[in-house]
Amino acid sequence: MRVKNTFFVFAVFCVAAIFSAAPVFSQTDSEDWFYGKPIKNIVFDNLKNVKQGDLDGVTSSFISKPFSDDLISELYDRLFSLEYFDDVEIKAAKNADNGKTVNLILSVVERPVVMKLNFDGNRYIHDADLKSKISLKAKDIFVESKVLEDERAIRNYYIEKGYTKISVESSFEMRDDGAYVTFKIREGRQTVVKSIGFAGNQVVSSKTLKGKISLKEAGLFRKGSFQESSLSADSRAIVAYYQNRGYADAKVVNIDQKTSYNEQKNREEIEITFEIQEGIQYNFGGITFDGNHVFTTEELENLVTLKTGAVYNETKFQETRMNIQNLYYENGYTSNRFATDINKDAESKVISYTIRIQENPRSHIENIIIKGNEKTKDFVIRREIPIEEGDIFSNAKISNGMRNLYNLQYFSAVSPEVLQGSEENLVDIVFTVEEQSTTSLDFGFTFSGVSDPGEIPIALTARIQDSNIFGEGKLASVGTTLSTNEQSVSLSYGQNWLFNKPISTNISLSYSHSNNYALRDKILPSGDIDNDYYYMQYEQNQFSLGLSLGHRWTPNFAILTLSGGVTSSLINNLYDDSLWIPYDTSISQYSDNWEPRNSIWTSFSMDGRNIAWDPSSGWFASQRFSWYGLMHEGFLPFAPDWGENEFYLRTDTKAEKYFTLVNKPITDSWALKLVLMGYSGLSFQFSALDSTIKKNNQLYIDGMFNGRGWTIYNSDKGRGKAMWCNSLELRMPVIPGIFSLDLWGDAVAITDEPYQFFNLKEEDWYFSFGPSFRFSIQQFPLRLLFANTFKIKDGSPVFTDQDGDGDYNWRKNWNFVLSFSMTNR
Template sequence: MRFKHGFFAAVLLLAGLVSAPVFAQEEWYYNKPVKTITFENLKNIKSKDLDGIVSSYINKNFTDELISELYDKMFALDYFSDVEVQAQPGKDKGKSVNIVIKVVELPIITRIVFQGNSEIHTSELKDVILSKERDVYKQANLWADERAVRNHYIDSGYNEVKVRCYIERQGEDIIEHISISEGNKTIVKKINFNGNVVVTAKTLKSKISLKEAGLFSEGAFQEASLTADSKAIVDYYKDRGYVDAKVLNVKQEPVLNEKKQRKEIYITFEIQEGSQYTFGGITFEGNKVFSTDTLEKLVALKTGDIYKESRFVRTRWAVQNLYYENGYTSNQFVPEVNKDTENKVISYVLRIYENPRSHVEHVIINGNTKTKDYVIRREIPVEPGDIFSNTKIMTAFRSLNNLQYFSSVQPDVQQGSESDLVDIIFNVEEQGTTQLDFGFTFSGMSDPDAFPVALYAKIQNSNVFGEGKTLSLGTTLSTTEQSVNMGYGQNWLFGKPISVGFNIGYSHSTNYALRNYFDFYSGEINDDNYYMEYEQHEFNLGTSLGYRWVKDFGTLTLKGGITGSLIDNIYDDDRFVPYDSSISQYCNNWEPKNSVWSSFSFDARDSSYDPSTGWFGSQRVAWYGLLPEGIFGFAPEWGEKEFYLRTDTKLERYFTLLNLPVSETWNFKLVFMGYTGLSMQFPFFDTSIKRSNQLYIDGMFNGRGWEIYNTDEGRGCTVWSNYAEIRMPLVPGVLAIDGFFDAIAIKDSVSDFFSGLTDDDWYYSFGPSIRFTIPQLPIRLLFANTFRVQNGNVVWCDQDGDPNSNKWYSNFHFKFSFTNINY
C-alpha cells in the first residue's frame, strides 16, 4: 500500500520498528542525521540508478516529512509494488540513522512478441512502442503500446488495422504480446478542389499533408489528416485576407484495387473563398500595467494592408508574452472582431482582464536518477516565492542543456494551489556523462625501425557521483611517445558559480630534428638535410579559476590560470647542435616553461554543444615566461629565455536557415555556422619565439585538411582562421552531415600581417563531413579538398601543400578530427 503523507509513513515506520530491542527508547531516531540509505531485495533495478534520488537526503535530519518524501519518490518511479522503510542505528551508538528501504519489484518484460505484421517490420514497430525488453512492466505502457502501433499503421495508410495488446505471465516474468490485423492499405489516388478561383490547385496541394501516390510519395491516407488539411487550406486563405474562407465539405470516393490489394481514394475539397479584407487596426481595452503605446508597438500589421491572420495571432501572442514575461500568467485576453462587410475592412478590440502577478509556489525536478537535486537547482535562477518569469525559465533551460548531463530537458508550468501561484516543473532524462576518446595516429616515420602507430585514449566523466564534477585521465602509447595526464574540475565552489580546475601530466618522447652540420668541402653549415635524435621528458601542471554571470541574454565568463612545465631534452651536445634553438634551451637539464593567462567570453548560444542559433565571442590573453634566466643566484643559467604575449580573439555565429517538418520525428533542418579567429604572438625583451612555440595550421580544427604544421610555411606568429559550415542533423542528437569551407592565413609577424597580407599567405579547403553529435563521442570524419590561389588562379594542392594535376573532384582526402567547442 502506498502512503503519501508523513503521518502514515511514520505509523508504518514505527510498526516496523516496534519489535526491535534497540529501539526501546521512544522515537530515538527523530532529528538524528541520516548517515546511509541502502536498498534490500533489488533484483532487476540497480542500486546505483537510485543513488541520485536518495543521495540528497544524506546528512539531513530524520523527520516524518523526509520519510514521506522518500515514499513519494520511490512510488513515483513505478518500479515497485511495495516499499517499506526501516530505521537502524548508525555505528556511532545511535547518534545517526541508517535507513534501509525494503522493496518488492514489479515484474519485468522478458520478451515482446508481434503477431500478424507482414507489411511493417518488427524492428520498426519496436521503435514505436514505449515498452522495451527488460523494462519494468506497467499497465499504462501496455495501453500506450497498443495506441502507438495502431497510430503507426494508420499513419502508413492502414486505416482498417486492429491491434490488441495482452500479457502472458511466466512465473515472475512477463511476455508482452501485440496481435495485429493489418487490413488493406488505403492510398490517395487523386486530390481535387472545387470552388477555388484566386488560388490554384497546385498551390493548395503544396499546403496540405496528404499527397497523391506517385514516384516520390506512397500516398498513405490518414483520416485524421483531412481535418488538419482543411484547416491548413483555410489558414492559407486567411493569411491572404480571405477571412470568410471555408472548406464546406470533403468528399471521399474509395475504390478497391483488387490487383494491388489496396483501397484507392479520390478526395475533393469543396471550398468557399469569400472576399479579401484589409486590416483596420486594433484597439486595446483594460490595459493598466502597460500603456497603449507600448502594446501598439507589438502590432505586426499595418492599417490598410491586406489582412494576414498569422500576423494577428503573432500580435496577440506578443501581447500575452509581454504580460507573461513580467509575471502576469493568469490574465485573460479576449479579442472581439469588427468586420465591415461593405468596405471589406476587419479590425479588432483586444480586451485585457488583468490579474495580480503570479508567484512561483514550487520548483519541481523529475527524472534525475543520477544527478543530485542541488546540482540542477543551482542552474535554475528561480526559487519558490519569486515572481514568475518565462525568460528565467528559458535561461534555466539553456543552462541545463549546456551541462550535457541530460538527453532531454522539458520545462513545464502548471497551476498552483491558488490562481496566482504556479508550479515550475523540469522533466529531465539522464544520459551518459562518461566520454571515451580513443584512436591511433601514424608516427615513427623518420625511423624505419620504429612501429609506426601511436595509440591514444582518454576517459572523462563530467558528472562524477552526480555532483557535477569532472575527472579525466588520458594516455598515449607508442614506441616513440608515452604520456599520461589527469585533470579535475568543477563549475561551482562554495555555492557560487566559481569554476576551478587542475591538471597534471608527464610525457616522454623520442624525437628527430634538423641539426646544423658543417660541410668540410664547402665550408658552410647545412641545416636542411641532417637529423639528430633526442629524448624529451616533460612534467606539466596547471590550474585555473573562473566566475560566471548567467543572465537572461547570455552567460559572461571571466577566467584566469597559470601553467608550468619542466622540460629536459637529452642528447649528446658535444656531437649535435640542433637547428631549432628551443631544443638546446632544455638540453640535459630540467628547465622551466611557464605562462599565465586570462580570458573573457560571452555565450548567447541556445546550446554550447550543437547550437542552432545565437553567437559566442571570447578574448584570451596569455603571457609566456615567468622565471627569467638568473632569477636564482645559486643557478645563474637556469630559467626561461623566451618571453612573449599571445592573444586569441574568437567569434562565432549560428542561425537556422530551414526547419521543415518531414515526419512526426524528423525535420529537414539546415543550420549556418560562421567562425573567425585571430591569434597573435608579440615577442618581448629582444627575444624571439622559437619555431616549436609558434602558431601553426593544425589541419584538424583550423585549415582542415592541410598537413603543413611541420613546415616553415605552416608556422608563424599570426594566424587568421575563418570557416563557414552548413549543418544538417541527420539523426538529431546523434549524427549530422555538414559542408565546410575554410580560409586561413598565416604570417611570420604581426606587422607583416597588417601590412603585407597577400594571396600567397592563404590556404583554403572545403568538403563534406560526418559529425557525431553525442557528447560522449565527439568524432568528426572530414573529406577535405585543399587548394590555394596563385596569380589569380585556383591551384589544387595535396595536403602537404604541393601543387598537383588532379581535378577538383579527385582531390579529396580523408581527415580524422574531433568536435571542437569554444567556451
C-alpha cells in the first residue's frame, strides 16, 4: 500500500476494504483476525534518520486500543502530519499469544535530509546569523514548506536591520545523499535614521516624544536601523501619550520622510518628521450605563478606574470598559453587546461616555476540545479542567483549569481559546497544549565532612523520574546515592487521581547502607576506662517503606492539598559490642538486630503560584506535622522485644511569595524581567517524656538547600531542635524557561532546644549570599551558586571559616555550591 498524502491514504484504504483486495487488511473470513484485537506493539522498519524515540509520542496513544479502520486512518493522519515520510505501509502481525493481540509494523520511506544550507549574496550579515534565524538545519528532514517559511524569516531579519530593499529567493537541489538548499539574497543598501523631528508639538517636548517611540537616531552606540512598519506603531505611541494626558483629539497628521545617500558610509539615511496636531486638554465627566439589569449601576461604577473631574486618560477608560465586559464575561454572558457613545464638550473641555449594554442569556459550553497532546491522554487533561460540556461558561474556571494544567508540569504552554458554538449562546473551548519531556534526570555531587582521612569526601546522587508514564498521569522514579560512607537506592510510584477523584497516592521503597561515627562511653564493656578516644564507628543498614494519600481542591484563588502518610523502617546497626558502648542508646537499640522505626505525618498546603516550578507571581504556604515513634516494646505480641526509643513531634511551616518588579520589553522576543522571591521556613522538634532525639535525626543546616554555602551539618553547631530558614532571591530570566541569573541571600538560625528559639542570639544565625546560575527547565532543576558565608559579631558582619570562629578576608571566602531548585509542595 503506497501512500502520498492523508486524503489518498484514506481513499485507498476504503476502496481496499470494500473490495477485499488489500493484501494487508483483507476482510475475508481467513484474514480479518486482527479486527477488534488490542494493539500490543508498533514498530518502524527502514528508519534511517528519524529515531524511533521521536515517534513514540505519536504511537504510544494507540497501544492497547482495538484494531479498527478508523484507528488506522487516525494513525496515518498523525504520521503524515509530522512531514517525516513520503510513503508508509502498515502490516499486521500476530504475537506469540496465538493472535490475541496485534503487532503493527510500519514500513516507511523517509523524506530526504538537508545535507547543506547555502547563502549567496549576503555581504553584511554572516551565515551563522542567518542560520540561527531559520528552522531548517543540516541533517534535518527536508520539508519544502519550511523553505518558504525560512525565506520570510531571512527577509524579516534583514528588514529589522534596516535593509528595506531586501529580496530573498530560495531553491533546492535533490541529490542521492539529500537536499541542498540555497538562499539567494540581494541585500541592497541599509537605511538608517539620521534624525527624528516633531512639528506642531507645544505641550510636550521633542525630547519626551523621542523617548516614547521605537525608532532611534543612528549614533555612536546605536545603529538606528530604519523599519517602515515602525512608523505607524510610533504614530500610535505618540497619540496614546497625548490621549493619556487628556488630549483626546491629538493626532499625527503627517509623517515627512527625506532620504539621502551617504556615499562615504554606503547607506541610505532618512530624516523623519512627525507633524502633530495636539488639540485641547479634556477632563473626565463620568460614565452612564444603559440596559444593565444583571448588575446594578453601582456595581458597574465600582469598576471605573478614572475619577470624575480628573484629567482624561484614554488607557484608564479602556481598562474600565474591559473591566465591565469581563465582569459579564466571567459570569457566563459571552454574547452580550456593548456600544459606547462619546459625549465631547469642547467648550467646557469635558469628555463623558454612555455605555449601552444589550444583555443576552448566559452561554453554555457546547464542546471542550483538546489539541496538541500526542502523549498525554485526553482524560488526563480533561479531569484538570473544572468545567464540563453543558456547564455555564466561566472565565474563572477556564483560568483555573489553565493553572492546574501548568502545575502538572507536563506542558510548556497551555492556551485556552473560546470559539462560537453552533448557536449564539453556545461556545466551544479549545485547550491547545504544547507537551514537554516529563522524564527528568537529576544528578550531582556534594562535598561532606568525614572523620576518616582516608575516605573521599564526595557523595554522588542520581535520580531518574517520569511523571507522566504512558501519558496517564502516573509517576515513577528510581534514585541512588553513592559515596565511600553511604550507599542507597530508592524506588517510588504514585498517581494524582484515584477513582476519578483528585486523590493522590504514592508508595516508596528504599534501602541504605552507611558508615557512621558516634560518641562512645569511656567505660568499655570489659570495665576498663579509655580516655584516649571519644568516637566509635558503626555500620547501619536500613529498609524503608512509605505510603501516602492526599486530596486536592482547586478553588479560584489557590490549589489546596490535604495529605497524610506513614513511613516504616527496619534498622540494623553493626559494631563490636564487646569493644564499644555507644553514648547514644538509640544506636545500641538497633545493635545486631533488625528493629523498627516508624513515623506518621499529615500536611496541608495552599498553592497560589502562577507556575509552580518557576513562578513570577503568587504565593505558597504549607504546614506539616510528623510524629516519630509508634511502637513501644511489647506493642507486637509476636515480637515483644521490638520497640522504639525515640518519640517526638516535628512541625514544618513554610511560606513563599513572588513579585514581578520589572517586566520591560527590550526586543520583540526578550524582556528584562526581575522577580523577587521571599521564603521563610520554621521547624521544631518536641520530644516526648523520657525520650531523646539523637543528633543524626535532629534538624540541621545542610548547606545545599538551607544556609547555602555552609558545611557544618556534621558538627554540633549545625544541628538542633529548632531552625528558622529564610531566603531572598532576585531572579532575572536570561532565556525564559531555560536558565536564569539570580542574586540570593540566606539567613538561618538554629538552637539546641525549641524554647531557646524565642531568645535567639547573634551566634545562632548563619548568613550566606552570592550570585547563582539556575536552570529553570523542569527536568533539569540544577543550580550553581557562588557562595560567601558570614556571621554577626559585636553588631558587625565577620566573614568566617566553616566553623564560624575565624576572621577571613571576604574576597577569599567564596565557594562553589552545587544545588537543585526544589519546588515546595
